[in-house]
Amino acid sequence: xxxxxxxxxxxxxxxxxxxxxxxxxxxxxxxxxxxxxxxxxxxxxxxxxxxxxxxxxxxxxxxxxxxxxxxxxxxxxxxxxxxxxxxxxxxxxxxxxxxxxxxxxxxxxxxxxxxxxxxxxxxxxxxxxxxxxxxxxxxxxxxxxxxxxxxxxxxxxxxxxxxxxxxxxxxxxxxxxxxxxxxxxxxxxxxxxxxxxxxxxxxxxxxxxxxxxxxxxxxxxx
Numbered sequence: 001x002x003x004x005x006x007x008x009x010x011x012x013x014x015x016x017x018x019x020x021x022x023x024x025x026x027x028x029x030x031x032x033x034x035x036x037x038x039x040x041x042x043x044x045x046x047x048x049x050x051x052x053x054x055x056x057x058x059x060x061x062x063x064x065x066x067x068x069x070x071x072x073x074x075x076x077x078x079x080x081x082x083x084x085x086x087x088x089x090x091x092x093x094x095x096x097x098x099x100x101x102x103x104x105x106x107x108x109x110x111x112x113x114x115x116x117x118x119x120x121x122x123x124x125x126x127x128x129x130x131x132x133x134x135x136x137x138x139x140x141x142x143x144x145x146x147x148x149x150x151x152x153x154x155x156x157x158x159x160x161x162x163x164x165x166x167x168x169x170x171x172x173x174x175x176x177x178x179x180x181x182x183x184x185x186x187x188x189x190x191x192x193x194x195x196x197x198x199x200x201x202x203x204x205x206x207x208x209x210x211x212x213x214x215x216x217x218x219x220x221x222x
């Protein structure tokens with residue numbers, strides 16, 4: 001497969017050339033020189049578990065969606081985490097891009113469902129990495145501690161298969177259902193996402209600050 005330069009090129013959001021991203025990648029990979037699959041997997045785990053998932057951390061400031069900023073956060077939601085993982089993969093020399101889909105969350109908490117007005121999560125973000133001749137779709141949203149606390153299957157990626165949200169939890173209850181694929185993107189279409197959120201989530205209100213978002217801690221499952 002011919003490699004499109006855009007899959008390796010830094011952007012304003014996917015700032016894979018920044019010192020913060022490169023330092024994170026170097027810290028995760030260390031002196032090990034594993035193959036591309038091992039590299040992709042190690043960086044996946046680092047982003048998945050190094051940044052706690054919190055859907056209440058959705059804020060409108062574009063600067064908060066730069067990979068270098070996301071990697072300095074302790075909690076975040078699916079889109080920023082996808083940006084961070086995509087940037088890490090590019091920094092490590094792996095062709096990567098963003099993917100988006102609309103998902104129906106059958107286990108949405110009553111609190112979050114009331115706030116959003118629906119159990120459909122539009123523009124759920126994940127990352128895509130090219131290994132060999134195949135693209136893999138990988139969601140880094142839910143950290144392992146969150147999954148264990150709520151009985152959700154831990155999403156694993158081993159470099160040989162996609163790692164998208166599980167349709168059922170550990171008790172056999174319906175969990176995530178992919179209802180619409182929005183496609184692949186070389187950069188983050190943030191304005192389009194927020195424009196759609198304004199239309200699709202008319203009652204949604206952004207938190208006043210990151211601190212306000214973080215205060216939702218233990219209820220941050222979606």
